[in-house]
Amino acid sequence: MQWWKVTLVVVGLAALFGLGIILGHFGIPKKDDPTPPPQDLDQELLGTVMSQLDAHRIQENLRELSLKPHMATTPRDEDLVRLLLQRWQNPESGLDAAEQGVYEVLLSFPNQEQPNTVRVVSPGGAILFSARRSEENLTGEQGDPEVVQPYAAYAPAGTPQGLLVYANRGSESDYEHLKAQGVNLTGTIALTRYGGVGRGAKAVNGAKHGVAGVLVYTDPGDINDNLKLPNETFPNSWALPPSGVERGSYYEHFGDPSTPYFPSTPFAFRLENADIQGFPPIPTQPIGFEDAQQLLCNLGGSPAPAAWQGALGCQYRLGPGFLDNGQFPRDSQVNVTVHNRVELRNSSNVLGVIRGAVEPDRYVLYGNHRDSWVHGAVDPSSGTAVLLEISRVLGTLVKKGTWRPRRSVVFASWGAEEFGLIGSTEFTEEFFTKLQEWAVAYINVDIAVFANATLRAQGTPPAQSVIFSAAKQVPAPGKSTLTVYDSWLQHSNRSSPTHGVIPSLGSLGAGSDYAAFVHFLGITSMDIAYTYDRSKTSARIYPTYHTAFDTFQYVESFLDPGFISHQAVARTAANTLLRLSDSLLLPFKTSDYSETLRGFLQAAQEALGPVLTPRGISLEPLAAAVGRFEQAAAKLDQHIETLKNNPSDPLKVRMVNDQLMLLERAFLNPRAFPEKYYYSHVLWAPRTSSVPTFPGLANACEEAAKTPDDPKAWATVRKQLSIAAMAVVGAAITLEPVA
Amino acid sequence: MQWWKVTLVVVGLAALFGLGIILGHFGIPKKDDPTPPPQDLDQELLGTVMSQLDAHRIQENLRELSLKPHMATTPRDEDLVRLLLQRWQNPESGLDAAEQGVYEVLLSFPNQEQPNTVRVVSPGGAILFSARRSEENLTGEQGDPEVVQPYAAYAPAGTPQGLLVYANRGSESDYEHLKAQGVNLTGTIALTRYGGVGRGAKAVNGAKHGVAGVLVYTDPGDINDNLKLPNETFPNSWALPPSGVERGSYYEHFGDPSTPYFPSTPFAFRLENADIQGFPPIPTQPIGFEDAQQLLCNLGGSPAPAAWQGALGCQYRLGPGFLDNGQFPRDSQVNVTVHNRVELRNSSNVLGVIRGAVEPDRYVLYGNHRDSWVHGAVDPSSGTAVLLEISRVLGTLVKKGTWRPRRSVVFASWGAEEFGLIGSTEFTEEFFTKLQEWAVAYINVDIAVFANATLRAQGTPPAQSVIFSAAKQVPAPGKSTLTVYDSWLQHSNRSSPTHGVIPSLGSLGAGSDYAAFVHFLGITSMDIAYTYDRSKTSARIYPTYHTAFDTFQYVESFLDPGFISHQAVARTAANTLLRLSDSLLLPFKTSDYSETLRGFLQAAQEALGPVLTPRGISLEPLAAAVGRFEQAAAKLDQHIETLKNNPSDPLKVRMVNDQLMLLERAFLNPRAFPEKYYYSHVLWAPRTSSVPTFPGLANACEEAAKTPDDPKAWATVRKQLSIAAMAVVGAAITLEPVA
Numbered sequence A, B: 001m002q003w004w005k006v007t008l009v010v011v012g013l014a015a016l017f018g019l020g021i022i023l024g025h026f027g028i029p030k031k032d033d034p035t036p037p038p039q040d041l042d043q044e045l046l047g048t049v050m051s052q053l054d055a056h057r058i059q060e061n062l063r064e065l066s067l068k069p070h071m072a073t074t075p076r077d078e079d080l081v082r083l084l085l086q087r088w089q090n091p092e093s094g095l096d097a098a099e100q101g102v103y104e105v106l107l108s109f110p111n112q113e114q115p116n117t118v119r120v121v122s123p124g125g126a127i128l129f130s131a132r133r134s135e136e137n138l139t140g141e142q143g144d145p146e147v148v149q150p151y152a153a154y155a156p157a158g159t160p161q162g163l164l165v166y167a168n169r170g171s172e173s174d175y176e177h178l179k180a181q182g183v184n185l186t187g188t189i190a191l192t193r194y195g196g197v198g199r200g201a202k203a204v205n206g207a208k209h210g211v212a213g214v215l216v217y218t219d220p221g222d223i224n225d226n227l228k229l230p231n232e233t234f235p236n237s238w239a240l241p242p243s244g245v246e247r248g249s250y251y252e253h254f255g256d257p258s259t260p261y262f263p264s265t266p267f268a269f270r271l272e273n274a275d276i277q278g279f280p281p282i283p284t285q286p287i288g289f290e291d292a293q294q295l296l297c298n299l300g301g302s303p304a305p306a307a308w309q310g311a312l313g314c315q316y317r318l319g320p321g322f323l324d325n326g327q328f329p330r331d332s333q334v335n336v337t338v339h340n341r342v343e344l345r346n347s348s349n350v351l352g353v354i355r356g357a358v359e360p361d362r363y364v365l366y367g368n369h370r371d372s373w374v375h376g377a378v379d380p381s382s383g384t385a386v387l388l389e390i391s392r393v394l395g396t397l398v399k400k401g402t403w404r405p406r407r408s409v410v411f412a413s414w415g416a417e418e419f420g421l422i423g424s425t426e427f428t429e430e431f432f433t434k435l436q437e438w439a440v441a442y443i444n445v446d447i448a449v450f451a452n453a454t455l456r457a458q459g460t461p462p463a464q465s466v467i468f469s470a471a472k473q474v475p476a477p478g479k480s481t482l483t484v485y486d487s488w489l490q491h492s493n494r495s496s497p498t499h500g501v502i503p504s505l506g507s508l509g510a511g512s513d514y515a516a517f518v519h520f521l522g523i524t525s526m527d528i529a530y531t532y533d534r535s536k537t538s539a540r541i542y543p544t545y546h547t548a549f550d551t552f553q554y555v556e557s558f559l560d561p562g563f564i565s566h567q568a569v570a571r572t573a574a575n576t577l578l579r580l581s582d583s584l585l586l587p588f589k590t591s592d593y594s595e596t597l598r599g600f601l602q603a604a605q606e607a608l609g610p611v612l613t614p615r616g617i618s619l620e621p622l623a624a625a626v627g628r629f630e631q632a633a634a635k636l637d638q639h640i641e642t643l644k645n646n647p648s649d650p651l652k653v654r655m656v657n658d659q660l661m662l663l664e665r666a667f668l669n670p671r672a673f674p675e676k677y678y679y680s681h682v683l684w685a686p687r688t689s690s691v692p693t694f695p696g697l698a699n700a701c702e703e704a705a706k707t708p709d710d711p712k713a714w715a716t717v718r719k720q721l722s723i724a725a726m727a728v729v730g731a732a733i734t735l736e737p738v739a
Helices: A001-028 A043-052 A053-064 A073-089 A173-182 A199-208 A287-295 A377-400 A422-430 A432-438 A462-471 A484-489 A514-520 A551-558 A560-580 A591-615 A619-644 A650-666 A695-706 A711-735 B001-028 B043-052 B055-065 B076-086 B172-180 B199-208 B288-296 B377-401 B420-432 B433-436 B462-469 B484-491 B512-518 B550-557 B561-582 B591-615 B620-645 B649-665 B694-708 B711-735
Strands: A097-109 A117-121 A127-130 A164-166 A188-193 A214-215 A286-287 A335-336 A339-355 A358-369 A408-415 A439-444 A454-459 A493-496 A499-503 A527-533 B098-110 B116-121 B128-129 B165-168 B189-193 B215-217 B282-286 B332-336 B341-354 B359-369 B406-413 B439-442 B454-460 B491-498 B500-503 B524-529
Touching: A043 A377, A043 A560, A043 A650, A043 B282, A053 A073, A053 A377, A053 A551, A053 A560, A073 A097, A073 A339, A073 A377, A073 A408, A073 B055, A073 B561, A117 A287, A117 B055, A127 A560, A173 A199, A188 A199, A188 A335, A188 B076, A188 B165, A199 A214, A199 B561, A286 B055, A339 A377, A339 A422, A358 A422, A358 A560, A358 A650, A358 B649, A377 A408, A377 A551, A377 A560, A377 B282, A408 A560, A408 B076, A422 A514, A422 B711, A432 A439, A432 A454, A432 A591, A432 B711, A439 A514, A439 A560, A439 A650, A454 A462, A454 A484, A454 A560, A454 A650, A462 A484, A462 A527, A462 A591, A462 A650, A462 B454, A462 B462, A484 A493, A484 A499, A484 A560, A484 A619, A493 B165, A527 A560, A527 B199, A551 A560, A591 A619, A591 A695, A591 A711, A619 A650, A650 A711, A650 B055, A650 B433, A650 B649, A650 B711, A695 A711, A711 B001, A711 B098, A711 B172, A711 B420, A711 B433, B043 B561, B043 B694, B055 B076, B055 B550, B055 B561, B076 B098, B076 B341, B076 B377, B098 B420, B098 B561, B172 B199, B189 B199, B189 B288, B189 B332, B215 B288, B332 B491, B341 B377, B341 B420, B359 B377, B359 B420, B359 B433, B359 B561, B377 B550, B406 B420, B406 B561, B420 B433, B420 B512, B433 B439, B439 B512, B439 B561, B439 B649, B454 B484, B462 B484, B462 B500, B462 B524, B462 B561, B462 B591, B484 B491, B484 B500, B484 B561, B512 B524, B550 B561, B591 B620, B591 B711, B620 B649, B620 B711, B649 B711, B694 B711
Parallel strands: A164 A188, A188 A214, A214 A286, A358 A408, A358 A439, A439 A527, B165 B189, B189 B215, B215 B282, B359 B406, B359 B439, B439 B524
Antiparallel strands: A097 A339, A117 A127, A117 A335, A339 A408, A454 A527, A493 A499, B098 B341, B116 B128, B116 B332, B341 B406, B454 B524, B491 B500
């Protein structure tokens, strides 16, 4: 070939080779090549889970869970521990791991050999009347030998006897009213009705005034929309039968009473029983309204105020002693005999874990208690039935290899909740360090379905947006065109300065196992359920609450036929759970806390300002703190929007997520309320004052108003104001740029 | 061409093209291609920093810092605030940002118009002797009008007058010995010497026994290796001149006394002065040994025990009253007149930040206080001179773009440390949330050079390995073939079960600004300095401590000619800082805590077991907790070794680093020692007992031994045992696998 031909061929070959190199380098992506997109919430997966949550399976779960009474630590409770372990260890539908955590805790039980009694005794000593010792066997379940006699857990044993008085709800002001009416309370037995104040408070308040024993009943006006006849009540309607008695814990704090701040493990420091604070100081016993009617409709003395009247069909009087022309001689006394005993028992939690794929050291917890008072079909088994269905669906996806959450998911079945949130509290004590550092959120579904009308959700403000997002993706049960969100908005709403009209998210008290998570650990928490249409019933709670009538039949026939509300709760809770476990950026909106804080501040300025200003106490530092928080939250929101466009740096994402996670923690101050076990969250501690603001500040102002000349009382106000401002500033600092 | 030729050419060309593609794809790494190695500690950078830390610049820093007295909040202190801001905002050698944080804090000052006095008054009222009001002007600096008169900060004003007694070091047992010797302490003035117990304790203990006023002096036997003549002491040697007086804070806690647990910002809740706990209850005044000699060598009464004797050249007697044949009539009294006042003053911290490149939300803090008592060349300016040199070298690298740390570095110049670690404590209160979540470590270099013999380091166990690594890379000053580590090992060592013979790392008390970081926040902390050869001096501390003789000349002539020990401290501290800020995996060895815990357990078993076992109190749960911790730490160590081989997943690295960071936090229990402000760390709280074990347990056992029949005392023992076990289990849980 000629030289130019050779050159041409060589150049051509070189070009071809070079083209190959270029194509090979730029044209073909390398296998483990840069930045696969980070794991984020998958809408398709969300849809799969929603569709797989099955009403019928929830129904069958509930049938099994509520088959027998399963009070904490009883053999049936232990059976259910095994059931949960089996479900969560199932090779096809279980979780990565499941284990049992046992605590030795102090519970209180009646004495089977010596039942508690309530009797009317004539002046001569004859027994004129005895209250029922058990509920009427209306549907068979009430005759089960495992049904525990109605009692007031942790009320002390004793046999007080005295004239009967009626003390309404047993609040401090109720007893004061009786005294103001000239009723000598010393040595009396006070008949009170449930509601208004906590169970234990009825006895604590009474004892302060010399009351010797307390009876508690449920008035049909408070629970039954006034229904009270056998043919009007269960099993003929959802209403409480006349013999039904609400059991419950009368301990004033929560957690194992003998080990405050220690997990009840072998190393726990245990108080002597005599040193325990918060037990009712006097014997107390709950009774049904059938028996209460006998006592109350025969009571003498002046008529009770209108607000104290109920639906027993007679005029309620104050006592002391009985009516002249009534069923019992006027000076007859009431004898309350209580044989309760406290006992150390082994109570179990069951924990199940799905290990996170990307951030295993971030936990989303979902829990409910397992123990009931009797069969507990509603409380707690409706929630446990939902828990088992959610864990089945997610577990199956994990076992199939279809899905693994970004963060770790921890399912919990708590023990001994009914005695005072004991299992969950001991858990937070044992795993305090790990949870405080690594828990993103706690979801509680205790009673899943109180009634079938609308969602009811409670939570701290960062939970609002994620619950809303979830509720918008779930069809409302029985209303084909509405979502759970729409229906909720119709039933319970408020006007938000930033969002317009939105459903009302309630705040968290200490009514279920979220208490230690939010108050002690500062973990963003929420509680989800279906509940009443408040325009259709004034029932304080579902009528058979804590009675032997809370059965599977009750749920199937009256609360949720077809279990579609259970399904809606399961879908809403699972959707919330997945958003928390899988979203690359945590779905918390910190500026929703701005709205809460601004509201608290305005309430303080309006209601407390006029009292504080003349004392030289300024709310300005608190206002400045709230302003700083608002600014920090708004800037973080902006930063998050920017980050969403370029979320490839895992540490940058983690940094923001940590700020979101730790925000709730920043409101903790373990020295804020030293006398209130576990309450460290400065915003959500119990508030006795009616002013909807920082609870420590509001309560201190209320106290100072009672003793306006005591400088110590005003020092407490200043201290609580400072605690509030410090918490808000600390929270703002958590949200501000890191360096 | 023939078909086979054509085929051959085509195949050949295709092969060439394919080869090109293969080469292009596999042979040439893509530009922004996978996994650039994660930022880790760079030995070359470490070498650069070590070599740039300049002794001469430290010397010049110190000359400027110690030019004038700069007691907290004085004009010169404010000048130095500006100096620090200028240095840290310098465009060539400054940091990313520097700012001033101001707190309004309660300090205590003598009254310039009415100086405190100490006088001997004859029975007739004649003044027979007056102690010096200021130190002798030996080198010019002592005459500066800004030199504060010697005083006991926070001692109350008053004019007690009474017979003199000698109370040795003013401990509880010292006063008890006096009483046992028949000395009536009521209304007396107690002369005490520094050492043994804290400053304030001398007055607190005395007041319990009726003492009316306290004098404190420094005995030449305790500070000067017995030297006491002017020609033997500064400026002729490093020894304390006869007129030198140690100033100091007599407050028993730390932090702003008027705002415990609140940062002294405008929103702080402030105690009324009368409500503050921890001030000396009686007037107290320090004096020089020249004056103490006049009092003590003329004192009457029985001879003091041998252990109470000192080096003033006479036999010390107990009093009360003077010798018959001495300088003062026997019944002469001593009058102590104190005019101290507390005042709210604005004290500043200066903070300087280098933003982390990879993990800006992880902080390594390095701090020292800025305020002195007088010129404070040693205390604290030797440390500040080192701080400025380290920040200059690192700042220059940052400004040049040569280097940026992996984590954020925060430099701090604290205010008002001398009054009770106030600036640093207020900082930890204000930024509690952020520090608790995000601080990796705190390095303190207060007095950089006490003396030039050897390194002295204190810290919590995870700090040990990183300080060792640093000390092995720094040449020992003046010993060309040894490292700082070698020299330290020679001077102070111990036998470790795991490491063999190693230098002794001291534990952290509350002697400098690390206190709030370790005790209140649970941040792994350390304190680094150069110090004495204990075989060559028995001085309690460097002799001119807190006197007007602590000057630049003192440092230059006696402590560290050439500033090579300063340089060695700068290198060791900077090396430690860089290891903490730049290492991909935090250089903490958790199993070093195993050794500490095992040691604590063994001491408890040996010394406390024989007392506890008969009471039915078992150490078994604590032993189980320690075993669990050891196992968790060992497993984590293994996991870290594995991770080192494949550290490419940033979240996996972060997870382990968080466990390492949070380990120290896990030992916190804010309810462990409620009466001791800020002490939450269960392992390092103050221990009065001599048993080297868990301090709460040891102290409770000591107390119970005093009242063995009191069940409450033994309940406290059980409670503290439980607190210790819970802390160890919580720490183990922090180290165990996350899910």
